[in-house]
Amino acid sequence: MRWLLLLCMLLPSIASAETVVLIPPGSAPAPQVAAVSDLSITAPEDNDGLNLDLAWTSVEGAFAYAVVRKRPDGDWVLVSETLPSGSDSFGDKVTTDAWEEPPAGTYDYRIITLAELPPTRADDITDAERIAQLQTLGLTSATVQGTPEASLVRTQMGALALMALILGVGGLMLWFTRQARLGKPIEIRRIPGIDAIEEGIGRATEMGRPVLYVPGIDELQDIQTIASMLILGQVAKTVAEYQSDIIVSCCIPIVREVADEVVKAGFYQAGHPDAYRPVNTRFISSEQFAFCAGTNGIISREKPATNIYLGRFFAESLILAETGFVNKSIQIAGTAEATQLPFFIAACDYTLIGEELFAVSAYLSGDPRLVSSLKASDWVKVVCVCAIAVGTITVTLGSTWLQELFTIAGG
Amino acid sequence: MRSTIPLIITFFVGLFMVGEFFIPHWRYRIWTAELLEWGLILAAGAYMLGLANLIQVNLPKVMKKERDWGYKAVMLVSLVVTLFIGFHDGQHRHDDGAAYKWVFEFVFTPLNATMFALLAFYIASAAFRAFRARNVEATVLLVAACVVMLARVPMGEAIPVIGDYLPRFMNWIMDVPNIAARRAIFIGAALGAVATGLRVILGLERSHLGAD
Numbered sequence: 322m323r324w325l326l327l328l329c330m331l332l333p334s335i336a337s338a339e340t341v342v343l344i345p346p347g348s349a350p351a352p353q354v355a356a357v358s359d360l361s362i363t364a365p366e367d368n369d370g371l372n373l374d375l376a377w378t379s380v381e382g383a384f385a386y387a388v389v390r391k392r393p394d395g396d397w398v399l400v401s402e403t404l405p406s407g408s409d410s411f412g413d414k415v416t417t418d419a420w421e422e423p424p425a426g427t428y429d430y431r432i433i434t435l436a437e438l439p440p441t442r443a444d445d446i447t448d449a450e451r452i453a454q455l456q457t458l459g460l461t462s463a464t465v466q467g468t469p470e471a472s473l474v475r476t477q478m479g480a481l482a483l484m485a486l487i488l489g490v491g492g493l494m495l496w497f498t499r500q501a502r503l504g505k506p507i508e509i510r511r512i513p514g515i516d517a518i519e520e521g522i523g524r525a526t527e528m529g530r531p532v533l534y535v536p537g538i539d540e541l542q543d544i545q546t547i548a549s550m551l552i553l554g555q556v557a558k559t560v561a562e563y564q565s566d567i568i569v570s571c572c573i574p575i576v577r578e579v580a581d582e583v584v585k586a587g588f589y590q591a592g593h594p595d596a597y598r599p600v601n602t603r604f605i606s607s608e609q610f611a612f613c614a615g616t617n618g619i620i621s622r623e624k625p626a627t628n629i630y631l632g633r634f635f636a637e638s639l640i641l642a643e644t645g646f647v648n649k650s651i652q653i654a655g656t657a658e659a660t661q662l663p664f665f666i667a668a669c670d671y672t673l674i675g676e677e678l679f680a681v682s683a684y685l686s687g688d689p690r691l692v693s694s695l696k697a698s699d700w701v702k703v704v705c706v707c708a709i710a711v712g713t714i715t716v717t718l719g720s721t722w723l724q725e726l727f728t729i730a731g732g
Numbered sequence: 733m734r735s736t737i738p739l740i741i742t743f744f745v746g747l748f749m750v751g752e753f754f755i756p757h758w759r760y761r762i763w764t765a766e767l768l769e770w771g772l773i774l775a776a777g778a779y780m781l782g783l784a785n786l787i788q789v790n791l792p793k794v795m796k797k798e799r800d801w802g803y804k805a806v807m808l809v810s811l812v813v814t815l816f817i818g819f820h821d822g823q824h825r826h827d828d829g830a831a832y833k834w835v836f837e838f839v840f841t842p843l844n845a846t847m848f849a850l851l852a853f854y855i856a857s858a859a860f861r862a863f864r865a866r867n868v869e870a871t872v873l874l875v876a877a878c879v880v881m882l883a884r885v886p887m888g889e890a891i892p893v894i895g896d897y898l899p900r901f902m903n904w905i906m907d908v909p910n911i912a913a914r915r916a917i918f919i920g921a922a923l924g925a926v927a928t929g930l931r932v933i934l935g936l937e938r939s940h941l942g943a944d
Contacts, residue, residue, distance in 0.1 A: 369756045419765045423758065471757045484754060490926050491934070498936075542771065544925040547932065547940070554939025574782030575775045583940055600789045604782035608840075610847035622800050636851060643854040657921035659914050667862035668854075675917040679924030682937065690936050698927040705919055 356460035357432040362467035370471025375411045387433040393426030398448045427466040435459040479729035497693030514671035521627030521651045531566040533625035537632020538572040549632035551682035557587025569602040572612040577604040613637035617644045630654040642668035739935040746933035
């Protein structure tokens with residue numbers, strides 16, 4: 322009787338003990354499904370050394386799978402508990418911390434086959450407690466061990482093809498630059514939208530009204546914003562030569578800082594540094610529609626004669642362009658954002674489509690070295706058109722080698 | 733020298749960042765993440781300059797009571813009030829009942845939605861101009877747009893005889909000519925982006941380096 326009383330007193334403290342012992346693989350109190358029996362692990366190729374791929378044959382009757390991992394320097398942790406019943410693979414990233422050096426050694430993995438829906442996880446429960454809870458709802462596989470392998474260079478065909486493309490553009494660019502230096506003329510087709518930029522600046526000068534330049538709403542590292550900054554330099558130079566005025570409306574503060582330097586450089590190069598006004602390069606707001614409202618205010622109140630929208634735009638594109646239309650400004654737009662192009666085409670006088678945006682600065686500068694880069698990308702385009710034609714034929718005939726050549730797995 | 737050092741930095745940093753795609757090793761990614769972090773810090777610092785620019789542009793116009801000075805005064809007062817309550821509420825600014833959250837939910841969000849809602853009217857006016865059958869191309873655009881719009885609403889399918897064919901025709905328009913045009917734009921833009929990137933990395937483009 323005394324022993325029974327002692328047991329009753331001890332039971333609650335045993336139940337609330339914090340140490341949880343993981344149930345050994347292959348055993349569980351209420352197994353209603355089989356454990357995963359053929360779990361395998363591989364380190365993917367061309368990898369950063371942080372990934373491991375698990376594969377198994379899905380178990381009949383399984384409700385879901387949970388994946389648990391043990392790092393060389395740690396305890397078992399729950400990686401995923403929501404893999405659906407038909408799952409037969411899982412790719413794990415051993416660390417999601419971009420700054421962490423992953424611990425060297427082998428990583429242990431187990432799969433818990435769950436027979437039923439697990440209860441919602443409480444906020445204060447540890448991973449070890451949750452794993453123990455899940456193990457009571459199914460069976461645990463044997464442990465497999467794997468070591469992530471970091472590759473020094475990507476060797477996939479797709480990556481090599483991309484490397485060849487970049488080197489091809491670079492090589493052709495240098496070749497045409499050399500040709501230009503030797504005095505051979507490089508001809509490129511006229512682009513009415515780019516020619517209209519100078520006409521628009523001339524119109525603004527005649528009307529005594531400013532030119533409005535909007536470099537999109539994306540960050541400085543976006544290639545369209547970079548292209549827009551390069552164009553702004555040429556536009557500012559032309560504006561200064563015409564002794565007109567330019568207002569630059571920016572959505573991102575660092576873009577404003579760069580735009581300010583670029584406009585200043587344009588005015589200096591044109592020999593009119595005194596005409597440069599820093600207050601005309603304006604930060605409006607980093608919020609999309611607040612920026613849109615502010616820029617609309619500039620269009621409505623300061624009535625620019627010419628509006629130039631070059632860069633990356635989203636939903637504000639049509640609001641800006643329609644306000645400019647109502648204001649009777651000449652409007653020139655350019656973007657590589659396919660979803661916004663129809664709006665610009667409908668509302669603006671001239672629209673630079675996709676690649677034309679990236680050609681503007683070279684075209685406007687007239688510098689043979691820059692124009693040669695357009696020639697280079699044109700030739701690579703010819704190669705792409707040929708590859709598309711050959712690819713269409715080979716895929717129709719049942720061969721996928723060309724398709725695989727341009728496929729880059731894992732981004 | 734003022735432009736040579738930035739050109740050298742651009743060349744090496746540009747190559748280094750391009751290398752991230754071809755060198756997947758985690759240690760390389762830590763270095764590139766470090767560089768990107770520097771970029772983020774610079775961008776965050778630029779917000780202070782943006783704030784200074786806002787005041788520099790707008791405050792003199794309010795002080796001199798220039799044309800439309802009232803709008804600028806509203807903007808500056810809003811800026812100061814939002815900043816003040818943001819700093820006052822500190823880390824609790826997103827909590828229920830916080831003044832900052834109230835401003836965000838009941839002032840900023842409705843104003844934002846109002847601007848977005850204007851888009852509906854602008855789409856109507858732009859579509860009216862774009863869909864006028866002035867020439868063959870505009871007529872093709874008009875017919876294609878009518879087919880797509882009709883097929884996307886229940887009324888389209890209810891049209892006798894052609895109602896059954898409209899969704900199929902719409903799918904063909906969206907999947908064949910539309911996708912073909914979009915892919916052409918993407919390929920051209922990607923090549924243009926590569927050429928622009930190389931021009932900057934190789935130092936052929938210099939207008940972004942500012943004034944000497």
